[in-house]
Structure formats: C-alpha cells, structure tokens
Amino acid sequence: MSLRNWPVIRQFREFGGDDSIVDALIVVGLALVAAGATLGRHPAILGAAALYVVAVATYPVYRWVRRP
Amino acid sequence: MQESSATIGRDLGRIFQAFSVMPLLSLPVTLVWHELYAVPALLVSAVLPLGIGTALTRRFAGAAEPGKLHGMMIAASGWFLVAIFGALPFLLVAWTQRFALFGAPLLSETTAAHLSALNAVFESLSGFTGTGLTMSVNESELPHVLQWWRSFIEWIGGVGVIVLTTAILARPGSGSLTLYESEARSEKIHPSIVSTVRTIWWIFLLFTVFSILVLWLAGMPMWDAINHAMTGLATGGFSITDGSIATYDSPLIDFALLPIMVLGSIAFPVHYLVLRGDLSQLYEDLQTRWVFGFFGLLSAFLVAIIYSQGVYQSTETVTFLGTTLTGNAAALFQSVRYGVFQFVSAASCTGFQTANSLGTQWSMAAQVTVAIGMVVGAAAGSTVGGIKLVRLATLTKGTAYRIRNVFLPQTAVTHFDLGNRKLDDQEAAREFEEAAIITFLWFIFLAVGAFVLMLTVDSSFTLPNVLFEIASAQGNVGLSAGITGPEMPTPAKVTFLFNMWIGRLEIIPVLVLLRGLLYREGVFQ
Numbered sequence: 001m002s003l004r005n006w007p008v009i010r011q012f013r014e015f016g017g018d019d020s021i022v023d024a025l026i027v028v029g030l031a032l033v034a035a036g037a038t039l040g041r042h043p044a045i046l047g048a049a050a051l052y053v054v055a056v057a058t059y060p061v062y063r064w065v066r067r068p
Numbered sequence: 069m070q071e072s073s074a075t076i077g078r079d080l081g082r083i084f085q086a087f088s089v090m091p092l093l094s095l096p097v098t099l100v101w102h103e104l105y106a107v108p109a110l111l112v113s114a115v116l117p118l119g120i121g122t123a124l125t126r127r128f129a130g131a132a133e134p135g136k137l138h139g140m141m142i143a144a145s146g147w148f149l150v151a152i153f154g155a156l157p158f159l160l161v162a163w164t165q166r167f168a169l170f171g172a173p174l175l176s177e178t179t180a181a182h183l184s185a186l187n188a189v190f191e192s193l194s195g196f197t198g199t200g201l202t203m204s205v206n207e208s209e210l211p212h213v214l215q216w217w218r219s220f221i222e223w224i225g226g227v228g229v230i231v232l233t234t235a236i237l238a239r240p241g242s243g244s245l246t247l248y249e250s251e252a253r254s255e256k257i258h259p260s261i262v263s264t265v266r267t268i269w270w271i272f273l274l275f276t277v278f279s280i281l282v283l284w285l286a287g288m289p290m291w292d293a294i295n296h297a298m299t300g301l302a303t304g305g306f307s308i309t310d311g312s313i314a315t316y317d318s319p320l321i322d323f324a325l326l327p328i329m330v331l332g333s334i335a336f337p338v339h340y341l342v343l344r345g346d347l348s349q350l351y352e353d354l355q356t357r358w359v360f361g362f363f364g365l366l367s368a369f370l371v372a373i374i375y376s377q378g379v380y381q382s383t384e385t386v387t388f389l390g391t392t393l394t395g396n397a398a399a400l401f402q403s404v405r406y407g408v409f410q411f412v413s414a415a416s417c418t419g420f421q422t423a424n425s426l427g428t429q430w431s432m433a434a435q436v437t438v439a440i441g442m443v444v445g446a447a448a449g450s451t452v453g454g455i456k457l458v459r460l461a462t463l464t465k466g467t468a469y470r471i472r473n474v475f476l477p478q479t480a481v482t483h484f485d486l487g488n489r490k491l492d493d494q495e496a497a498r499e500f501e502e503a504a505i506i507t508f509l510w511f512i513f514l515a516v517g518a519f520v521l522m523l524t525v526d527s528s529f530t531l532p533n534v535l536f537e538i539a540s541a542q543g544n545v546g547l548s549a550g551i552t553g554p555e556m557p558t559p560a561k562v563t564f565l566f567n568m569w570i571g572r573l574e575i576i577p578v579l580v581l582l583r584g585l586l587y588r589e590g591v592f593q
Contacts, residue, residue, distance in 0.1 A: 026270075033277060036284055037291075052278075053285065060343055060345060060347060064345040065345075
C-alpha cells in the first residue's frame with residue numbers, strides 16, 4: 001500500500017488542502033518546531049528553520065513560475 | 069418557533085461537542101510544563117460541554133437543517149456560550165490553586181483574578197473574539213497551561229469556532245454554507261463550503277508554523293514564539309509577557325511580527341489563490357490593495373507625526389543587525405519601528421504593544437491615527453475586526469458615485485465599479501446600504517458603550533480614553549488606555565463583553581438573536 005493511502009495520512013490529506021507540497025511544508029515545519037523546542041538553538045536546526053522560512057515565503061513564486 | 073429551537077439546539081450541541089476537543093488537546097501542555105494539577109480542570113472543561121452537546125444533538129437529532137435566520141442565531145449564541153465554556157479552565161485552575169488541590173502551587177495575584185466567574189468569562193470571550201483585552205495583570209505569572217489556553221482560544225477564535233465546527237462536523241448540504249456566511253465571511257474558495265473551511269484551516273496551520281519559526285529565528289524563546297505566532301496570526305494579541313512585545317525590546321522581533329500581522333489581515337481566499345501561484349491577486353483584489361495602501365499611508369503618516377514631534381529624540385543609540393545608529397538616525401529608526409508596528413498592530417486588530425509611551429508621550433494626533441486604524445480594520449474574510457476596509461471602500465466610492473451621478477443627465481447609463489465588479493444602480497444601492505447600516509450600527513454601539521463607561525469607570529479617565537478603550541473592544545483590537553483590568557466595575561466589564569461580542573459578529577447576528585429571544589418571551593411582538 002502506498003504511503004499516501006495510509007489511514008492517518010489519508011485523513012490528514014482529506015482534512016487539508018489539495019496541494020501535497022503544502023502538506024509536506026506543514027509536516028516539516030511542525031517537525032522543526034518540535035526539534036527547536038527539544039534541542040534548542042542548535043546551528044543545524046537554525047539553518048534548517050531559515051531554509052524553511054525562505055521555502056514557504058517563496059513557494060507562491062515557485063507556483064507562479066510553474067503555472068501553465 | 070419550536071422547530072427553530074430544535075435546529076438551533078441541535079447545532080449548538082455540535083458546536084459544544086467540537087469545543088470539548090480543545091481542553092483535551094491542551095493536556096500535553098500540563099505534561100511538558102509539569103502542571104499535572106491542571107489535568108482535572110481540563111477534563112471537567114471537556115466533559116461538561118461534551119455531555120451537554122451530546123444531549124442536545126440526541127434530543128434534536130431530527131431537527132430541520134438551518135436557514136439563514138438560524139445560522140445567525142446559532143453564530144451569535146454559539147459564540148457567547150462557547151466563551152462561557154472557555155472560561156472553565158481559567159476558573160477551575162484558579163480554584164485548584166486556591167485550595168492547593170492535586171499539588172498545585174500557590175495562587176499568584178494574576179491567577180487569583182480568575183477566581184471570579186465574570187473575569188474568567190471576560191478573558192475567554194476576549195480570547196474567542198480575538199480582542200486581547202485581559203483580566204491578567206502579569207501574564208508571565210499565569211501557569212503555562214493558562215498561557216497556552218489564552219493563545220489557543222484566540223487561534224481557534226481567529227478563524228472561528230463555527231468554521232471549525234462546519235469543517236469537522238458538517239455534512240455536504242447540511243446548511244454549513246449558511247452558518248459560514250453568518251460568521252461574516254462570504255467570499256468562497258471552493259464550491260463546497262466544507263472543503264472551503266478545511267482549506268482555510270490548512271492555510272492557517274501553514275502560516276502558524278511559518279510564523280513560529282520566523283519569531284524563533286528572530287530571537288524569541290520557542291514557547292514565546294509558539295504563543296505569539298498563534299495570537300499574532302489570529303490578530304488576537306494576547307501575550308505571555310507582562311509588557312506585550314515591548315518586553316523583548318528587540319527591533320528584529322518587532323519587524324518579524326509585521327508580516328505575521330499583515331498575513332492575518334488579508335482575506336483567506338486571496339491567500340489561497342496566491343499559494344496557488346496567482347500573485348496578481350496581491351494587486352488585483354480590491355481589499356488587498358486597500359490593505360497595503362491603508363497600512364502604508366497611515367503608518368507613514370504616524371511615523372511623520374511622532375518623528376516631527378521628537379518623541380524619540382532622546383534615543384542615544386540603537387543597534388540593529390550589527391549596525392549602530394546615533395542621533396537623528398536613531399530617532400528616525402525608533403519612530404519608524406514604533407510607528408509602523410503600532411499602526412499595523414491597531415489596523416490588523418492585533419493589539420500587540422511595543423511603544424510603552426503610546427498613551428503618555430504620543431500626541432493626541434498620533435493616538436487618533438492609531439484609533440482610526442482600530443476602527444477601520446483590514447480585509448473582510450480575514451481574522452481582523454473593525455468596520456473592514458471593503459466597507460470604507462464601498463462608502464467612499466459610493467459617495468463619489470452618487471455625487472458624480474447628480475451631474476449626469478437622467479437618461480445616462482452608469483455603473484458602479486467595486487474592485488473587478490461592475491454594479492448597476494440597484495446592486496450599487498444594496499452594497500452601499502449594507503456598508504452604511506453596519507457602519508451606522510457600529511458607531512451607535514460605540515456611543516452606547518462609551519456612555520456606559522463614562523458613568524461607571526474612574527473619573528480620572530477622559531472621554532478620549534473611554535472612546536479609545538471601547539473602540540478597541542468593539543474592533544476586537546485589545547490596545548488599552550489603562551481602563552481594562554480586574555478592578556474595573558462590573559457594569560463596565562459587562563459593557564465590554566457585549567461590545568466584544570457584537571464586534572466579532574458584525575452586530576447583525578446578535579441583534580437577530582436578541583430580537584428572536586424577545587419575540588419568544590412575548591416582549592417584542
């Protein structure tokens with residue numbers, strides 16, 4: 001069975017939007033928040049968080065560029 | 069009428085059931101912060117609404133689906149009743165500490181304010197309406213679980229308890245569209261209202277996670293970042309520090325909060341389209357254009373006022389991103405920093421405060437500029453309160469349209485442009501009428517509230533103080549001139565409760581509910 005059809009993931013997707021990249025961004029963001037809360041300001045987490053913020057902020061531009 | 073009561077009762081029951089999940093979701097906070105004494109309080113806060121909600125849904129299981137009238141009454145009564153249930157954690161945690169039950173620590177003076185049921189309801193309604201006026205004097209003294217609860221109810225209230233309910237409990241064709249519309253959000257994203265509200269929550273969740281990480285990177289501790297991201301994006305404004313955002317005294321944090329508050333001020337359908345790559349919406353959508361224009365112009369005006377009046381001339385040095393500014397440059401920097409933040413905080417109806425001197429050193433002109441932001445608000449379809457920019461746009465353009473038409477021949481064919489819509493005379497009149505009615509009612513209730521406050525609060529508070537505070541409550545902003553607090557007289561607290569409530573629901577649903585209740589009791593025939 002494909003990972004995206006697992007019951008929990010399916011429910012998560014059904015509750016959410018119609019964009020799997022946004023789904024992934026939410027999951028990764030939550031993981032970074034959890035990592036930051038438990039491990040503190042570790043350089044690796046800070047770097048990943050900075051990348052994440054840039055990724056979310058530029059995501060609409062990415063979608064705009066890829067529009068048909 | 070009995071049929072209506074059944075429909076309302078059944079749907080209120082669903083709302084209570086949905087609400088009961090909130091205290092349960094808050095249980096992990098007690099584990100993380102070792103505040104297990106609060107677990108019974110949260111469990112009672114969950115079980116009580118769940119029991120009442122289940123009883124109501126079973127009792128009225130066969131009730132008819134709601135119409136527009138029901139939708140308004142459910143929205144108005146649901147919002148208030150949920151706020152009453154939302155007061156339970158404040159009340160029960162305070163009483164748990166009062167009697168030192170389950171190993172609870174000593175009761176702090178701030179938490180003690182919530183021993184009063186009225187104070188607890190005030191805090192809860194302020195949270196659910198996204199207002200941010202508070203009965204907690206020193207927020208840092210609150211148990212972490214109550215800090216979280218305040219942020220959580222603002223976050224949920226930001227998009228709406230009823231949206232949450234329709235997203236989770238609604239079935240296709242169950243009248244959820246009516247409920248959704250009555251909660252003052254009429255712009256749709258998808259044809260299906262259920263998928264619309266789910267998408268709204270999806271966007272909200274993405275922006276919340278993004279905001280948490282932005283604030284954390286700017287230097288906030290993670291717990292603070294989580295709470296302030298939730299309340300900032302929901303444009304609620306509850307803080308977990310005693311001095312709001314001023315506590316951090318960090319320009320970087322101030323600037324990091326600006327885009328978060330602006331995100332909360334833009335209509336969610338626009339966010340959806342932008343996330344799908346339609347960047348043109350940022351300038352093509354009338355409301356979004358007005359948000360940027362209104363925020364930009366009035367912020368610049370406010371900065372000019374406070375800089376020209378030399379409010380921050382005594383600032384000797386400021387360091388920002390490794391650059392040290394002195395003299396005039398430092399004064400200008402501080403004017404921009406505080407002026408832009410306070411205007412965006414007011415107009416987005418967030419109510420975060422960075423300028424401690426707002427009520428003392430800032431001139432009346434500066435304070436009035438902030439008040440204009442509070443009254444007008446930002447985009448309809450976002451999380452903000454106030455009259456909303458779309459109504460200001462309609463009234464402004466509508467007035468110009470009416471005057472322009474006077475000079476045209478009677479046979480002239482005209483149309484009224486509102487954003488991308490071209491309205492004929494009849495449609496224009498309807499839009500204009502709707503905007504005028506809401507604006508008129510808004511100011512009527514503002515005046516009534518101010519009158520009651522003038523009679524009840526300490527005489528040292530001036531009329532501008534009173535108007536500022538009541539506009540802040542009714543606009544669901546939360547900036548305070550110092551009137552709101554646990555020592556405030558009971559009639560003043562009740563007045564604030566009413567103004568926060570009608571402000572969140574844009575008045576009409578509350579009036580419909582009150583008329584329905586009076587009609588039922590035979591008072592209004």
